[in-house]
Amino acid sequence: MFIKKQRKSIFSINEAIRFQIIIYYFRKMDFKLENKWRKTIDKISVNFGEKLDIQTILFLIGLQELNLNFEKLTKDQKVEVIHVGLCTVLEPYGYYTKLGIDSEGWPHFENSKKIPNVKEKEQEQIIKEAIIDYFD
Numbered sequence: 001m002f003i004k005k006q007r008k009s010i011f012s013i014n015e016a017i018r019f020q021i022i023i024y025y026f027r028k029m030d031f032k033l034e035n036k037w038r039k040t041i042d043k044i045s046v047n048f049g050e051k052l053d054i055q056t057i058l059f060l061i062g063l064q065e066l067n068l069n070f071e072k073l074t075k076d077q078k079v080e081v082i083h084v085g086l087c088t089v090l091e092p093y094g095y096y097t098k099l100g101i102d103s104e105g106w107p108h109f110e111n112s113k114k115i116p117n118v119k120e121k122e123q124e125q126i127i128k129e130a131i132i133d134y135f136d
Contacts, residue, residue, distance in 0.1 A: 033125060033132075040132050054124065057131055058085035066105060080106070089130035090115075 044060070045051050052060070059078065062085035063069075073081065087096040087109040096109040115123075 030125075033128060036132050037128050040135050043135065054127060054131070055082060058082045058089070058127075061085035061088055061131070061134060065107065084109075086127070089127065089134045092133065093126075093130060 041051055041057075044057060059082050062081035062083070065084055065088050066081065068081070084107060087098075087107075090096050091098060091109070094113045095111065095115055097112040099108045099110050101107050116126075118126075
């Protein structure tokens with residue numbers, strides 16, 4: 001006959017309940033963000049016939065901010081356009097400050113606040129929120 005040992009919890013009952021509540025709210029926040037993200041993606045993707053990823057959306061935002069049409073760009077220029085898109089969406093959050101526009105029409109940004117050293121998924125969430133706000 002086996003006797004089932006009762007495990008000792010590292011949490012008290014109150015701590016365990018609090019922990020579950022915190023997890024519930026984080027999941028709920030993720031759900032709200034993902035729901036808004038899907039709606040934003042759908043709104044943007046209508047014109048392109050396919051779902052766009054974050055990098056493509058940042059590229060489109062960069063093109064829009066630079067007032068560029070779809071023209072032949074070098075790989076380095078494409079990376080710079082994506083960077084312009086990223087700086088543009090993160091500017092309202094205080095991460096970047098627009099310094100001005102150079103003679104070729106390219107905006108220049110200064111890093112005003114250190115971007116938190118967080119995991120890739122959390123960085124992606126910050127960028128998603130910023131893109132959602134940009135299109136709202």
